């Protein structure tokens with residue numbers, strides 16, 4: 001690793017004037033990302049969501065005549081054929097796809113005994129959708145010598161999360177994939193950022209009786225989606241591979257790496273101290 005210099009850092013990716021796809025844009029962090037892209041002058045933002053009505057209503061709220069073109073589409077990111085077809089359609093209708101924000105994600109609230117179809121669904125949504133979108137969008141980006149991926153992962157992908165085995169595992173995989181993309185294509189003009197927040201106030205944290213929800217709320221500050229989206233775009237624009245809207249996650253990662261036994265003991269104690277659910 002000798003000889004690394006600031007010039008080795010990612011170049012960064014300015015979003016103004018770009019054609020961007022945001023998955024899971026019908027609510028929460030995805031909707032906030034779409035709004036931030038509009039604010040920063042993206043040319044076209046395509047909002048894709050399983051919930052087509054929610055995506056359409058966010059798109060309508062973001063529409064301003066003469067500004068960013070905002071389009072809503074229905075998409076299940078776990079449907080690889082549909083996801084790849086959407087990338088091809090965007091490239092054909094808008095001439096290019098510059099930025100893919102793979103943001104749609106799901107929690108399961110399940111443990112090791114989660115039914116196999118639930119493990120598979122988490123795998124398909126939280127990881128394979130990132131893989132298929134990258135595989136479909138990369139050829140055009142590499143031809144143009146520039147492009148970017150913003151992967152919404154999670155602090156659970158750097159650390160872990162109590163109460164949701166499929167989420168912890170698939171988010172680790174998503175961070176690993178983002179890092180691999182950055183390593184493999186960074187020198188060819190591709191910017192990759194993995195967004196890894198702790199708690200964010202969205203519908204994902206609405207089910208208070210889930211251990212995973214109580215764990216996240218008990219781990220630290222719960223941020224507004226808008227703040228998370230701004231931190232994500234700031235990191236992307238400055239070429240940071242990790243976007244940490246909660247900067248304390250960096251110290252947690254360090255503590256975990258330097259003494260795994262103490263880190264796990266701390267986590268177990270934190271889980272044991274969580275308030276129980278009143279029935």
Ligand SMILES: NC(=O)c1ccc[n+]([C@@H]2O[C@H](COP(=O)([O-])OP(=O)(O)OC[C@H]3O[C@@H](n4cnc5c(N)ncnc54)[C@H](O)[C@@H]3O)[C@@H](O)[C@H]2O)c1
Pocket residue numbers: 023024025026027028029030048049050051054075076077078103104105106107125152153154155196197198199200201202203204205216
């Ligand atoms: N809320 C948090 O505390 C938190 C923390 C870290 C990471 N994240 C991640 O942020 C991302 C966005 O979640 P959020 O917190 O905004 O939750 P959210 O539930 O508000 O938004 C998720 C959106 O994704 C859509 N979606 C779900 N499955 C889909 C699919 N198969 N295809 C297309 N769209 C689909 C939903 O309809 C919804 O609009 C997820 O990847 C999540 O894992 C959330």
